[in-house]
Amino acid sequence: MPVSDSVSRPDTDAEGERLPINELFASLQGEGKLAGVPSTFVRTSGCNLRCWFCDSYHTSWDPTHAWMTLDEIVDEVEKLTPSHVVVTGGEPLVHDETATLLSELADDYHLTVETNGTLETEAPIDLASISPKLASSTPTPENAPADTDPGVWTDQHDAARIDLDALSSLVEHADDFQLKFVVTGRDDVPEIESLVEDIRGVTTRPVRDDDVLLMPEGQTRDALAKTRTHVADLAAEFGYRYTPRLHVDLWNDAPET
C-alpha cells in the first residue's frame, strides 16, 4: 500500500471551519493521569509522523475520516455525558481548526489534548498529554505495518519526531501536563532520561519524575502482555510513573474504545 500524505482538505470552506474526524465516541480514558475517567474522544485524522506501532493507523498511515463542521462536532459532544473531552488523533494540532474547537469547548469541559509534542498551540488545554516519539518508533521496511512501505517516512519521521521548542512550549502552556512515552524495552530508557533532562533545561516549569509516564507498547492484549510487566519494572527502577493501557486490557483493539 502506498503511504498516504497528510489529509487533503476539501475544496470549499462554504460550510465553515471543519475538521477531518476519524471517530467521536464516549468511553473511559485508558492512559495517563486520568486513566479510568469517563471521557468523550474526538479523534482527528492526519499526522505529521509515522510511528511503526501507531495505534490509530487510520489517522496516520491510511487516514479515513468524515469532514465535520465545528458546530457539528460540538453538537455531538453535547449529546454525550462525560464532562471530560479528549482531543486526540492522529496529531490534532496539525489542524488550525483544532484550536478553535478547543476554545469553543473550554468553558464547559475539561480538555485533554493528546499530542506527539512537535507542534505549539495557544489553545486552552487543561491537560497536555505529550507523547514524544523515541528513536524506537521510527518506521523501517522491516517493522512498518503490513503491506506498507515507509519510503521517505523513515527519514522524515526521524527528523521531525523531537522538537524541544514545541515540547517546552506545551509543558509551560497547559494547566497540567504529562510526558507519556511508549516504551518497547530497556533500550528506550537512556533516550527518555536524556530527553527529560533536555526538557528540564529549556522550561521554567518543574518537570517532576511523576510527570513522566512509561507506557508499554502493544495494541492488543496479547502484545501488551509481552511488554507491560517489563515496562512497569522499568518505571519502578527509574522512579517514573507507569501508565496502563486500560482500553486495551478491557476491550482489546476494538474501535471506539
Ligand code: SF4
Ligand atoms: S504520532 Fe501518534 S498518531 Fe502519529 S503516527 Fe505516531 S502514534 Fe500514530
